[in-house]
Amino acid sequence: MAxxxxxxxxxxDGFMADESGAVDWMNGFAVDPEDETVVGGVVxxxxxxxxxxxxxxxxxxxxxxxxxxxGVPVFLMTHSAHEPVVKDGITYNFVVDDVVExxxxxxxxxxxxxVSVLGGTVxxxxxxxxxxxxxxxxxxxxxxxxxxxxxxGLSEHITLERVETSAFASEVHLRYxxxx
Numbered sequence: 001m002a003x004x005x006x007x008x009x010x011x012x013d014g015f016m017a018d019e020s021g022a023v024d025w026m027n028g029f030a031v032d033p034e035d036e037t038v039v040g041g042v043v044x045x046x047x048x049x050x051x052x053x054x055x056x057x058x059x060x061x062x063x064x065x066x067x068x069x070x071g072v073p074v075f076l077m078t079h080s081a082h083e084p085v086v087k088d089g090i091t092y093n094f095v096v097d098d099v100v101e102x103x104x105x106x107x108x109x110x111x112x113x114x115v116s117v118l119g120g121t122v123x124x125x126x127x128x129x130x131x132x133x134x135x136x137x138x139x140x141x142x143x144x145x146x147x148x149x150x151x152x153g154l155s156e157h158i159t160l161e162r163v164e165t166s167a168f169a170s171e172v173h174l175r176y177x178x179x180x
Contacts, residue, residue, distance in 0.1 A: 002110035004103060005134040006123045007042055008150050012139055015147035016120060029140050032168035039173070042136055046070050047113025048106035050099075052077045052122035073109040075102045077122055099125045120150050127158050132178050135160065139172040 008016050009026050017023050049072060075093045082094040095102035099122060106115040117126050126132045137150075160176035167173070 002047060002107040002113060002115050003133045004107065004115045004117060004126065004131055005042075005136050006118075006126070006132055006150075007046075007116045007136045008118070008123075009138045009140060010150055011142050011144045011147070013143050013145065014149055014151065015144045016150045017148040018144055019147050021148060025142055025144065026140055029142075029171065030169040031171070034166070034168040035171050035173070038166055038168075039138060042114075043070055045114045046072055046116045047110025048072050048115050049074045050077070050102045050106045050115060050117045050122060050126075051075070052119040072113075073106070075106045075109075077102055100129060100131065103131045120148055120153075123150060124154050127178070128155055130178075134163065134178060135174075135176045137174045139174065141170050 009023075010016050011025070018025060049070070051074060071089055073091045073093060075095055077099060078094045078096055081096050084094070085092045093105065095105065102122075103115060103117070103126060117123050117132065123132075159179040161179050162175070163177050164175040165173070
C-alpha cells in the first residue's frame with residue numbers, strides 16, 4: 001500500500017506561505033542539478049495528493065498542487081459535498097470533513113506510489129491521527145518572520161527519526177520517518 005508523506009517547501013523559520021498565503025518567496029534561489037534530482041525523486045514517486053483547499057482556490061484560481069506537473073488524482077478536504085471535477089487531465093475529488101477517508105481514498109488511487117499531504121491544517125490532522133509515514137521538507141534560505149506555519153498548532157509531540165539529509169546549492173532537503 002502507498003506510503004503517506006507530508007511534503008513541503010518551507011522557510012528556515014518553518015513557514016510554508018507568507019501571511020497572505022503567497023509562496024512566491026520560494027523562487028529565485030540558486031539550484032544545483034542535485035537539488036532537482038532530490039526534489040524530482042520525491043515528486044516522481046507521488047501517486048495521489050491530499051490537500052486542504054476548495055474548488056475555487058485550487059481549481060479555478062490555479063492553486064493546483066505541484067503546478068499540475070504530477071498529474072495524479074487530488075483529494076481535497078471540504079465542508080460541503082461536491083461532485084469530482086476533471087481539469088487538465090487531473091481528477092479533483094472532494095472529501096467532506098473526514099481526513100482518514102481522504103487519505104485512504106488517496107492510498108487506493110496511488111497504488112504502490114506515495115500519497116503527498118499538502119497544507120498545514122491537513123498535515124497536522126494527519127499527524128495527529130497517525131496517518132503519516134514520513135515528512136519531507138525542502139528548506140529555502142529565507143526568514144519570513146511570520147506567515148502560515150506548517151506545524152504550529154499540533155496538539156501533541158510527534159517523534160521523528162532522520163532518514164536523509166542533503167544540501168547542495170541553497171536548499172536543504174530533510175527527510176524524517178514518523179515514529180510516534
